[in-house]
């Protein structure tokens with residue numbers, strides 16, 4: 001094969017080529033330029049940073065970053081554009097304890113290699129009379145002159161990627177690039193609440209933070225009241241680390257992880273393990289497909305953090321990652337454990353209704369064995385039961401099975417005391433609770449509430465003796481080959497969970513026992529759901545399967561919607577719920593109860 005232009009002799013590349021190659025790593029897109037320039041301003045001790053973006057039809061035409069930091073002496077300014085020119089470290093050993101955002105000395109060289117940069121800087125000291133202006137085009141200084149300037153630095157970047165058309169082609173639509181820049185600004189503002197940030201786009205102010213310190217101030221400036229009011233403080237302290245910040249109560253959540261902002265030593269990072277750690281702290285307070293809103297600032301001994309693993313410094317390596325993950329989960333869980341987490345209902349006319357996708361948690365479950373496996377329980381109406389009398393006895397025995405002792409002893413009991421008035425449509429319990437001088441209306445979903453009770457009891461009993469109960473009549477199963485194979489493979493695990501299954505060979509099985517909390521009769525749909533889950537591919541891990549089994553037991557074993565309850569039964573159910581660790585949501589993350597405050601009710605009746 002002949003490739004024209006290939007010279008087989010090895011050469012060391014010239015400075016320009018090296019810079020352009022490095023620029024490919026550091027300056028991926030306009031947002032990377034903003035990030036590097038703002039980080040330089042932060043490192044220069046700025047107390048205010050202004051970012052001004054101009055766009056035209058083709059995209060981002062100009063990026064201007066102005067700071068009131070230290071500024072630079074003329075000689076330093078000329079050096080700043082050289083590769084590996086940095087004032088932040090002097091030797092390799094310094095990499096062990098980085099306290100600045102930058103340290104690689106690459107950003108300015110890289111940016112200048114792929115754009116035209118105008119730098120105006122003046123030392124922020126009383127002695128300095130004039131500043132210097134440098135224009136660097138394609139890496140060459142083309143203008144170098146004295147100029148009047150305020151103390152600090154301003155850097156203008158134009159013609160970005162003009163000389164690297166391949167890179168320019170990969171840029172996304174203008175709005176996508178702007179969104180990336182916005183995200184960079186948000187992250188910087190959150191990681192540095194003590195700096196006043198201002199972000200302008202085509203003359204419009206998009207972000208302005210006060211810079212008076214305090215993460216909460218930055219959050220309020222960026223996201224306003226709704227999120228800020230839902231925040232709960234998080235705090236954790238270990239000898240080598242400190243966790244501070246806020247999580248939003250689960251009534252305000254997101255469908256993705258975009259609102260999870262975690263900084264480590266003032267550097268916003270993207271760390272899947274830490275995101276998982278935070279999510280784990282929410283446990284079943286959120287549906288599977290929802291993510292919390294989180295602002296955490298973690299301070300760790302710099303010796304335990306390696307920041308030199310990503311060219312744009314977005315990722316870090318933590319020496320004691322497992323410990324950090326565990327502490328973060330614990331801190332988040334602890335913060336939520338001390339809060340009353342009943343979501344507020346809204347009256348009509350309010351546009352911000354509780355996020356409807358929260359309620360999709362359950363239907364997200366995909367039954368495989370039969371189309372009827374998807375939570376039919378919820379739809380059962382009164383009258384479906386063979387006779388009202390039977391329905392009552394079943395409910396009574398179900399409540400007796402979950403009477404048990406308190407699963408959750410010692411922890412705070414935050415569920416408010418409530419006065420029960422009745423039941424709506426055999427589904428919702430109607431109650432009132434005291435709230436200061438007033439009373440609030442509370443609606444409780446009886447199925448979700450009992451599901452929560454069962455779920456925690458199964459978890460508490462797991463691994464102890466006497467987990468199973470003989471069924472009055474064994475349930476005979478005839479399965480499809482794929483299902484039969486799945487059940488055979490999981491028989492041992494099912495036994496440890498309380499399901500003793502006889503294998504008659506072929507496609508026939510008999511279930512002889514169930515977990516004690518289910519009593520002596522197999523709840524409708526339970527075994528179908530279990531089999532469907534065993535077949536499902538996505539539940540590969542043993543923990544995932546056990547979790548699903550517990551959820552299925554809770555869902556199928558719980559009192560159904562559409563079951564008429566006596567006042568005494570409703571009271572017993574609420575008493576049991578009050579003894580759980582998390583009375584606020586069912587295992588799928590749906591709320592067990594919703595309140596309507598006196599003021600919301602007043603609004604609904606136009607009473608002002």
Ligand code: ADP
Pocket residue numbers: 036040041043044067069070071072080085086087088101102103104105106107108109152153
């Ligand atoms: P690094 O930040 O890794 O040191 P850069 O290429 O980003 O590398 O910057 C090179 C040097 O230029 C910095 O070490 C710093 O001394 C100087 N510098 C860059 N931006 C500023 C600024 N806004 N204010 C003061 N000094 C700056």
Ligand code: MG
Pocket residue numbers: 036039040101102103105107108
């Ligand atoms: Mg830098």
